[in-house]
Amino acid sequence: EAGVVQSPRYKIIEKKQPVAFWCNPISGHNTLYWYRQNLGQGPELLIRYENEEAVDDSQLPKDRFSAERLKGVDSTLKIQPAELGDSAVYLCASSFGQGNEKLFFGSGTQLSVL
């Protein structure tokens, strides 16, 4: 069974440019998460979806970040415009429900903003 798939694996852009990350969760997983991981730190939650509804986006910087999960499957995270401080690894995870359900993570997209 395929795991969580993210693309691209790496992205290098100049500041003020837009960028988008794509995530395909494990089939049947209705909960999807986007995390950001700065170098040397643990991942931090940006947004959580239950099916197509964003149920927790309190940590998402809404002035420049946006996300969508159309049809409750794939998801896209966008940054516009990107800033130098946005350089990080962006991780997508999915789970079958909440509670103690295991989270399955993708390999992430490493973003470098120059």
Place this chain on the structure above:
Amino acid sequence: DAKTTQPNSMESNEEEPVHLPCNHSTISGTDYIHWYRQLPSQGPEYVIHGLTSNVNNRMASLAIAEDRKSSTLILHRATLRDAAVYYCILRDAYNAGNMLTFGGGTRLMVKP
């Protein structure tokens, strides 16, 4: 949210057991103890979780103190592939909005 405290780093020799400690003195009665690990250039992966009793699976064992204020992840025979950052996380299973909140974790280095 209840917090966890872990050493920043630990070293182990290959094929020896490794005990990774975690302190969580403010744990609540409905908090489960979860462990995830993150191999280099990969996303985190689930290792094990428990509530009160010790737990075993094919990856590791989890020993939970009787007062639940600390726990230890045990790798019975460390291999070079176990070199990773290990995260100890408390998760309230009865709080629908409770997320997996990562701390800094313990970086485990395994020497051949």
